[in-house]
Amino acid sequence: MTDEILRMRGITKTFPGVKALQDVNLSVRRGEIHAICGENGAGKSTLMKVLSGVYAHGSYDGEIVFDGEPCAFSAIRDSERRGIVIIHQELALCQQLSIAENIFLGNEKARGGLIDWNRTNAEAGELLRRVGLRENPVTPVLDIGVGKQQLVEIAKALSKEVKLLILDEPTAALNDDDSAHLLDLLRGLRDDGVTCVLISHKLNEIAAIADSITILRDGRTIETLDASTVTEDRIIAGMVGRKLENRFPPREPRIGDEVLQIEDWTVHSPTQHGRVVVDGASLTLRRGEIVGLAGLMGAGRTELAMSVFGRSYGKDISGRLIKDGKEIDVRTVGDAVANGIAYATEDRKRYGLNLIEDIQRNVSGAALGKLARRGWVDENEEHRVAEEFRKSMNIKAPDVRSVTGTLSGGNQQKVVLSKWILTDPDVLILDEPTRGIDVGAKYEIYTIVNRLAEEGKAVLVISSELPELLGLCDRIYTLSAGRITGEVDRAEATQEVLMRAMTREQE
Structure with a gap:
């Protein structure tokens, strides 16, 4: 890994009223995994859009040299012809099409003007095996989970004879197992000679997989580091421009009376007849308290929250909601808001x-x-x-x-x-409130959550990051297969305790 496959020099990109990139430099060695870190708004995604042709040559200043040749990409297709493929955080897959159709969309395997389906499915099958998927290539994309969809995107990139693979927050929506599998795949691609550029806010993943790290701040290059010699704290200091002594702001809980009781709450799937998604769940929230809800993907966390919030998910819902000692009937989102319940979704963009x-x-x-x-x-x-x-x-x-x-x-x-x-809710449910945001912005969100609790609101936090729940919450419930399997106070909570409860079938 001594020669350079990519050099970007003096990249400056301006939007009306905003200079998104200012004289940014980036060098990537052939066959390495190169991470790009920075706070939200630092310019990471903008830089990759410049590289991949999303922002055409002429709309920015500076030069790009790839594989020893100057490049002036006018569109994504131009960069893909050279072997540069970008996978965005929002996956660009057609849900109704099959896996094979998605892999070769725009790059169809045709003969005599007609698509050769035998060749298409056979080659798709080979690519799926390469990324570790056993799905049938004719399976519709909507029938597979988001972790597998991410792998389909990588298979699609490999079909284009990729030399430089750019991944923008590839594990943001994945659980721990899917994330680990994806990182193993990237290591394998590196061993096969594919160079990867990885944008991620998960510093533990960067430390585990990256060879080099470039830090951007406020649209400028700060430094490039050897990943083998740096700590997470060193990366954070470069990102935010100062030492971040604590990941979580200090707080002295002032917990009051019970404000909401969810009792024997059961929710059925709206699409799969007879499937119970939430099974007899019971939990309580008190004023001034931050309560966590932990569970593996598919445990029913979001489904529980949405069903409580005006039955915006599920059917055949049963159970009781008791607010300030009185049972309430919350059949619509308007009812929920009127009764002082608010829900911030995990998918803010959609x-x-x-x-x-x-x-x-x-x-x-x-x-x-x-x-x-x-x-x-x-x-x-x-x-x-x-x-x-x-x-x-x-x-x-x-x-x-x-x-x-x-x-x-x-x-x-x-x-x-x-x-x-x-x-002005009494109960605020936050579903993955820091997904896809950097450590500096996370700290600000945590400060806001603490402030809401200090004002006497009850806050329920759903998070896939156990350290986040441990650092933020006063109590944590665990959910497995739709059932509440544990309730742990802050003083007794550890990742091991939570994980054991999250993998139990029932209490």
């Missing part, structure tokens, strides 16, 4: 935000009734409230008229939280 609208409209979206005067929304009040949240939540945008889709992941999450805080 379900939590309108990405083509501005910050102001997103913040006000769930509480328009509070801003209405004689049936009309008072736009001056709407603007004032949104501006207050922009400042208090430290949303990095010039004003509340900024389009939400242009914000970094961490700032989008702050908009989601602002929207639900405006409804």
